[in-house]
Amino acid sequence: xxxxxxxxxxxxxxxxxxxxxxxxxxxxxxxxxxxxxxxxxxxxxxxxxxxxxxxxxxxxxxxxxxxxxxxxxxxxxxxxxxxxxxxxxxxxxxxxxxxxxxxxxxxxxxxxxxxxxxxxxxxxxxxxxxxxxxxxxxxxxxxxxxxxxxxxxxxxxxxxxxxxxxxxxxxxxxxxxxxxxxxxxxxxxxxxxxxxxxxxxxxxxxxxxxxxxxxxxxxxxxxxxxxxxxxxxxxxxxxxxxxxxxxxxxxxxxxxxxxxxxxxxxxxxxxxxxxxxxxxxxxxxxxxxxxxxxxxxxxxxxxxxxxxxxxxxxxxxxxxxxxxxxxxxxxxxxxxxxxxxxxxxxxxxxxxxxxxxxxxxxx
Amino acid sequence: xxxxxxxxxxxxxxxxxxxxxxxxxxxxxxxxxxxxxxxxxxxxxxxxxxxxxxxxxxxxxxxxxxxxxxxxxxxxxxxxxxxxxxxxxxxxxxxxxxxxxxxxxxxxxxxxxxxxxxxxxxxxxxxxxxxxxxxxxxxxxxxxxxxxxxxxxxxxxxxxxxxxxxxxxxxxxxxxxxxxxxxxxxxxxxxxxxxxxxxxxxxxxxxxxxxxxxxxxxxxxxxxxxxxxxxxxxxxxxxxxxxxxxxxxxxxxxxxxxxxxxxxxxxxxxxxxxxxxxxxxxxxxxxxxxxxxxxxxxxxxxxxxxxxxxxxxxxxxxxxxxxxxxxxxxxxxxxxxxxxxxxxxxxxxxxxxxxxxxxxxxxxxxxxxxxxxxxxxxxxxxxxxxxxxxxxxxxxxxxxxxxxxxxxxxxxxxxxxxxxxxxxxxxxxxxxxxxxxxxxxxxxxxxxxxxxxxxxxxxxxxxxxxxxxxxxxxxxxxxxxxx
Numbered sequence: 001x002x003x004x005x006x007x008x009x010x011x012x013x014x015x016x017x018x019x020x021x022x023x024x025x026x027x028x029x030x031x032x033x034x035x036x037x038x039x040x041x042x043x044x045x046x047x048x049x050x051x052x053x054x055x056x057x058x059x060x061x062x063x064x065x066x067x068x069x070x071x072x073x074x075x076x077x078x079x080x081x082x083x084x085x086x087x088x089x090x091x092x093x094x095x096x097x098x099x100x101x102x103x104x105x106x107x108x109x110x111x112x113x114x115x116x117x118x119x120x121x122x123x124x125x126x127x128x129x130x131x132x133x134x135x136x137x138x139x140x141x142x143x144x145x146x147x148x149x150x151x152x153x154x155x156x157x158x159x160x161x162x163x164x165x166x167x168x169x170x171x172x173x174x175x176x177x178x179x180x181x182x183x184x185x186x187x188x189x190x191x192x193x194x195x196x197x198x199x200x201x202x203x204x205x206x207x208x209x210x211x212x213x214x215x216x217x218x219x220x221x222x223x224x225x226x227x228x229x230x231x232x233x234x235x236x237x238x239x240x241x242x243x244x245x246x247x248x249x250x251x252x253x254x255x256x257x258x259x260x261x262x263x264x265x266x267x268x269x270x271x272x273x274x275x276x277x278x279x280x281x282x283x284x285x286x287x288x289x290x291x292x293x294x295x296x297x298x299x300x301x302x303x304x305x306x307x308x309x310x311x312x313x314x315x316x317x318x319x320x321x322x323x324x325x326x327x328x329x330x331x332x333x334x335x336x337x338x339x340x341x342x343x344x345x346x347x348x349x350x351x352x353x354x355x356x357x358x359x360x361x362x363x
Numbered sequence: 364x365x366x367x368x369x370x371x372x373x374x375x376x377x378x379x380x381x382x383x384x385x386x387x388x389x390x391x392x393x394x395x396x397x398x399x400x401x402x403x404x405x406x407x408x409x410x411x412x413x414x415x416x417x418x419x420x421x422x423x424x425x426x427x428x429x430x431x432x433x434x435x436x437x438x439x440x441x442x443x444x445x446x447x448x449x450x451x452x453x454x455x456x457x458x459x460x461x462x463x464x465x466x467x468x469x470x471x472x473x474x475x476x477x478x479x480x481x482x483x484x485x486x487x488x489x490x491x492x493x494x495x496x497x498x499x500x501x502x503x504x505x506x507x508x509x510x511x512x513x514x515x516x517x518x519x520x521x522x523x524x525x526x527x528x529x530x531x532x533x534x535x536x537x538x539x540x541x542x543x544x545x546x547x548x549x550x551x552x553x554x555x556x557x558x559x560x561x562x563x564x565x566x567x568x569x570x571x572x573x574x575x576x577x578x579x580x581x582x583x584x585x586x587x588x589x590x591x592x593x594x595x596x597x598x599x600x601x602x603x604x605x606x607x608x609x610x611x612x613x614x615x616x617x618x619x620x621x622x623x624x625x626x627x628x629x630x631x632x633x634x635x636x637x638x639x640x641x642x643x644x645x646x647x648x649x650x651x652x653x654x655x656x657x658x659x660x661x662x663x664x665x666x667x668x669x670x671x672x673x674x675x676x677x678x679x680x681x682x683x684x685x686x687x688x689x690x691x692x693x694x695x696x697x698x699x700x701x702x703x704x705x706x707x708x709x710x711x712x713x714x715x716x717x718x719x720x721x722x723x724x725x726x727x728x729x730x731x732x733x734x735x736x737x738x739x740x741x742x743x744x745x746x747x748x749x750x751x752x753x754x755x756x757x758x759x760x761x762x763x764x765x766x767x768x769x770x771x772x773x774x775x776x777x778x779x780x781x782x783x784x785x786x787x788x789x790x791x792x793x794x795x796x797x798x799x800x801x802x803x804x805x806x807x808x809x810x811x812x813x814x815x816x817x818x819x820x821x822x823x824x825x826x827x828x829x830x831x832x833x834x835x836x837x838x839x840x841x842x843x844x845x846x
Binding site for chain 2: 153
């Protein structure tokens with residue numbers, strides 16, 4: 001186990017070791033994607049922690065990759081600023097670098113996107129010890145290639161993320177959620193009505209254990225002065241709606257899954273979501289009816305077929321929890337751009353040192 | 364190496380021969396983009412009509428090692444579509460169909476030659492719009508927007524092209540076709556779509572784009588406020604941001620820019636005021652109204668000398684007409700001008716503008732400032748008279764301003780791209796290793812080096828051998844470390 005505490009130690013750790021390397025942050029996504037193959041060493045990034053520089057007036061923060069997002073949010077809170085990402089595993093200590101490397105996002109991705117939409121700069125270390133940066137400290141910047149995007153969803157296979165610069169948003173004065181009991185199909189209709197109106201929901205998620213019965217959650221962000229009036233206008237669109245502020249923990253619990261569960265994150269066109277989800281033998285579902293991104297809890301033996309079902313609907317899927325010891329395919333049919341992915345891997349990590357197995361069997 | 368006959372014949376075999384232009388007079392139309400100071404007449408111009416023809420043409424390029432440059436409307440301001448000598452230009456204007464509009468899933472699928480504004484026009488009937496709005500949106504194409512990751516006045520709140528493109532179909536430099544991104548924007552593995560967006564045509568040619576559409580905001584409120592100084596207007600921006608308000612747009616113009624714009628379009632700006640701010644808020648009616656009041660109070664607290672609130676859609680349009688006319692309008696007060704596009708952290712705006720004013724005085728050239736104050740993206744317009752021999756001095760000042768932005772902790776370019784124009788300034792912003800890694804990524808996509816060569820990354824041929832290493836300004840400030 002290598003445990004660097006600054007950029008120089010990180011680079012030296014990469015240079016002084018030989019053979020394959022796994023990269024580990026808080027370990028909250030260790031069983032996501034393909035299983036890490038046997039490695040000669042594991043590089044623990046949690047020693048690379050803390051804010052490098054926070055510019056409240058510019059609403060940007062540079063932070064070392066091993067910093068838990070939860071901790072970063074606490075440090076930003078006195079400035080009424082936040083990173084607008086609410087992925088379920090943030091509560092478990094997920095690091096900023098890990099959230100980028102896994103391409104994670106939560107319900108408010110509807111309004112703010114995923115980490116790719118929030119990262120404005122990155123410092124990375126390649127397998128040959130090269131330290132490089134892209135982006136910068138300003139939110140608007142088109143100079144050079146955006147290497148942070150390349151690392152988003154790379155699962156530690158292309159480079160070690162050492163530091164990221166994030167754009168921040170103001171913490172809304174008030175967040176409020178309305179909850180409606182309904183089936184998935186009914187929820188899709190309600191979601192359509194919400195999106196067609198002027199409500200500007202920041203999250204629109206249905207959750208349930210079967211498509212026939214569950215709850216639609218609609219979250220608004222805004223000023224304290226206007227929120228009650230906005231909720232009053234939203235209620236008639238959601239007949240029977242009640243206060244749902246405390247329902248998000250249930251949503252997060254489904255996304256995280258439990259022991260023995262296989263969890264799949266899928267994405268299809270929003271209007272296709274109810275059909276695809278109904279066709280899957282899911283034990284629990286969260287469905288982002290505005291984004292088309294859903295999480296399903298499955299038995300391990302159903303994962304391979306689920307990948308096929310999603311691919312047939314033109315969607316994407318990735319394993320987000322593997323039951324201990326089970327052999328479960330992490331990925332479905334390969335994307336058309338696989339050869340680009342392989343070429344980039346070959347160019348940045350020709351010896352295949354980083355993250356072996358994570359994209360098995362693609363590369 | 365000039366194009367050989369075999370390559371010419373091969374292009375004519377995969378395209379309709381009338382879509383292959385070789386007459387130098389006709390090819391001259393394509394010799395430059397919006398950066399008119401750089402011109403190269405291409406050997407051939409190819410005007411494919413379908414994505415398949417684009418792929419076939421690129422396959423010919425790969426087979427014969429012919430460099431190619433993709434081109435949309437040619438409105439780019441950084442020379443990203445400058446042709447390559449002995450190469451071909453692939454013009455995409457004929458791929459201009461809107462393939463699908465889906466109001467339910469709020470997206471459109473368009474070909475790259477569709478103009479930015481035509482996307483919004485095609486979806487407006489559903490109460491939807493396409494958010495990125497570069498000033499050239501009436502003519503610039505979505506393909507060009509993808510290449511440049513274009514922004515616009517409203518990207519402070521709504522983000523850039525990269526935040527609004529879910530998927531792109533791309534012809535790679537070997538002529539094969541792939542899809543990057545997906546129906547949801549989710550990518551299985553690394554975000555190749557994100558890397559491609561803003562790669563300035565150096566990684567492939569986009570042939571189909573799936574864009575996300577937004578619902579037209581219920582309420583839009585716009586004000587135009589005059590201030591006794593640029594610094595006072597800058598403080599308003601800071602206070603608005605500190606109050607937790609994210610305006611849809613915040614634009615600033617200085618006296619010279621106001622004078623030029625007002626004389627050109629008579630939009631109701633105050634000639635002689637040192638600075639004017641345009642602030643626009645949008646959103647649900649309840650929220651927009653109270654927040655707008657708050658902005659008005661902040662303006663008054665900073666000595667606003669005149670505050671005009673748009674009372675109608677026409678008045679709002681007039682305010683924007685003044686702002687968007689500013690670039691072209693300086694043509695009325697100066698025979699020639701260069702536009703710069705650097706970005707500084709918002710908190711260093713006033714300091715940067717002071718420095719630009721000092722540089723302007725010592726160069727003996729006027730600089731008009733129009734900029735996106737909310738995100739620190741400056742557009743200094745360096746005014747000069749080429750006929751009076753001021754071109755070299757103006758170019759020097761322009762580069763110095765871009766590099767000043769880097770020194771302030773910002774960027775060489777916020778939305779116009781690096782292209783040919785600023786490639787040689789890249790070492791001011793990035794280290795040799797940073798650039799080397801970018802070059803490795805580029806080589807992975809384009810091992811033959813035929814896809815828009817000479818753009819974005821500095822080359823010895825273009826820029827001379829790299830000089831002695833100088834520490835990056837952020838390194839000197841202790842913000843980043845160089846090992």
